[in-house]
Every structure is written in C-alpha cells, then in structure tokens.
Amino acid sequence: MFLKVHKCGSSTVAKILQQVTRKYTLRPLHPKGKFFHPWTSRKDMIRRKITESDANYNPNITYDIIFKHMFFDSKVIESMMPNDTFYIGIVREPFSQFQSAFNFFRIAEIFNMENFTNPIVEFMENPYRYWSDDYVTNHIGFLRNGMMYVYGFPDDRTDLRNNDRFIAEYISFLEQKFDFVIVLEMFDESLVLLRRLLCWDMDDILYAVRNKREYEYKNVNDEMTLKKHGMWSKADYQLYNHFLTKLRNTVLLQGSDFDREVSLFRRAIAVLSKCKLEHFKDCKRELSNQVSGIYAHC
Secondary structure, rough: OOOOOOOOOOHHHHHHHHHHHHHHOEEEEEEEOOOOOOOOOEEEEEOOOOOHHOOOOOOOOOOOOOOOOOOOOHHHHHHHHOOOOEEEEOOOOOOHHHHHHHHHHHHHHHHOOOOOHHOOOOOHHHHHHOOOOHHOOOHHHHHOOOOOOOOOOOOOOOOOOOOOHHHHHHHHHHHHHHOEEEEHHHHHHHHHHHHHHHOOOHHHHHHOOOOOOOOOOOOOOOOHHHHHHHHHHHHHHOOOOOHHHHHHHHHHHHHHHHHHHHHHHHHHHHHOOOOHHHHHHHHHHHHHHHHHHOOOOO
C-alpha cells in the first residue's frame, strides 16, 4: 500500500508501482473515480478520508496493491487489504511542498495576488488575511499541513492542530502503521532501501521523474517567511523531521555495499534521463539487462 501524497514526488513512485504491478502480476485495488476522494479538477476536489464505497472493492477478491491518491484511514485500508500488507509513505521538505502546492493549485490567482512581487511571501506575512478554516476540506487546504492531512491528521481541529503532544502521538501512530517512508530529498537512497526490503530486482526501481514543474516563486529564501511557515504548518515539519531522522539512521546502519548500489543506481538513472521520450522504453529495457542481477535479489 502506497500513500500517494500530493506534491511530494509521489507520481514517480506510482509509476514504479505500476511497472511492478505488471511485472509481478499483482491485483490492484482501484478507486471508482480518478482518486479515492471526490475530484473533478485541481480546483474542484473534496478532501476527506477514504471509504470502502470509494473503491472498486469486492470482499471475495484478495488485492495485492493500492497506490492512488487518498486521504488515509487505517481502518478502511485494513478492511480491504490483506493483513500482511506492506505500508509505504512519502514526505518532502515542508516548505518545498508548500511552494509546489501554492503553484499547482494556482493560489496567487485564487487570492488575487498575482501583482505582488512574491505571493508566497505576501501570503505568509499574514495567512489569515486570505485563509479561512473552511478551506481545509478543499484544494486550498494543501497550504497548511498539506502532508499530515493526507496521512489522516485532523488539521480541521483547532484544539489539536498545534498541540505538540497530540502531534507527537499521531506521528507515533503513523510509525506503527507504515513500514517504510520515502523522503524525497533522499529519493535514491529510499528506493534502494525499499528494493532491499521488498526483495525486488534493481531494475524494478529504475525511474524517470514525473510531473516535475518549473514555476515562479520557487526559490524563496526569506528567513522570516520560512520561520512563519514553520509555525503555520507545525505538524508537517514534525512529520518530516521524524522520518528524515529515521531514514538517515537506517542508511548509517547499511554496509559499504549500500553506497556502491546507490552509486550504480544513480548512474543508471542519469543514463535514462538522457533518453528521448520515444526511445525511453527501449533504453530502460537495455539498461535493465545491464543492472539486473548485479546485486542480490534480496
């Protein structure tokens, strides 16, 4: 089970999982619509937790994999997926995720901020000049704790949103539920570790970056803006720091062969990045033949 978190590089991971699904003949559990929540367009979605009625679920069928966008509810997932399901999450540095969401959901246009030199700085100067808590359940809600809400965190609860003890308890709950969490800033290391945990071949994790966008207001380095965002999305920062620290510690425990594997993997990705789109499948097939079997399957 992969929790596909908005604006965290999760489309690239989903593409890997699509390839794995075909290779190992897995049975995916699909949503009835595009996602496991109501969605018409990037400006027309309802942010609510997944329900069984959102899925093309048949209780007489055993499903192997699920990886479309959803807002996490562990009990619902457990009711539809096998008991030995391996749970994968993903996180991204919170301010980068915020900037990406700000651009993707066209917030400057929605809030009539296009004439400002930098709408992101303007927004963080005083978010409540623009923000209403009613936004939590629609696309604008991705501007605050945009990752944690996808993980099921109650950002709509004013009594819990900034409660350090509750945030820590919720992250402990996620720690128990998720077997592995990818960190976008350590993407290659994450994939190599995931390959080892799932006993995949190296060519299973070869990828091309998906949905990477260039946009205005991308490189905001204003110290005060960053500080304000840290307070605005407190839960996201605690989520990210927890799983970043965990991943770094896990990497430190790997043997010297891990560094060699990551290096080889990056060289393979660099080769793939130079392939023209129309020749990409051929390049990947040739490269897969070269790297497959270099490292032990498991």
